[in-house]
Amino acid sequence: MRRGLRYLVIINNWLTRAVGIPRSIFNEYLREIFDDWLTRAAGIVFVLIVGLVIFNTVSDLPEKYPLFGVFNYSLVPVLFIAGGVIFVLAILKYSDRGNNGTS
16 A cells, blocks of 8 residues: 555656646646546546556466456456446536536
8 A cells, every 4th residue: 555655656746747737736636636436436447457457468377377367357347347337427427517407
């Protein structure tokens, strides 16, 4: 957990320097994006998919242990479906909010 947090701090520092946005504005922007449970869930699912694909590409554990490999390789489509459901829920939620009930 600490290692992951350290990497997020390093990425945050790098992005604020590369883009040239002050850190407080960048952090406020991220808070504004991830203020909702749907966007947080979408971010988590995206990170899990990317991490799982990288792990499956780099590691030889799924080939060495077949049951573990079946579990790993089956998680990718499950996470894609979960991401699709979250995406549809977000569209429905934000279309209702922006429309104010009128057509």
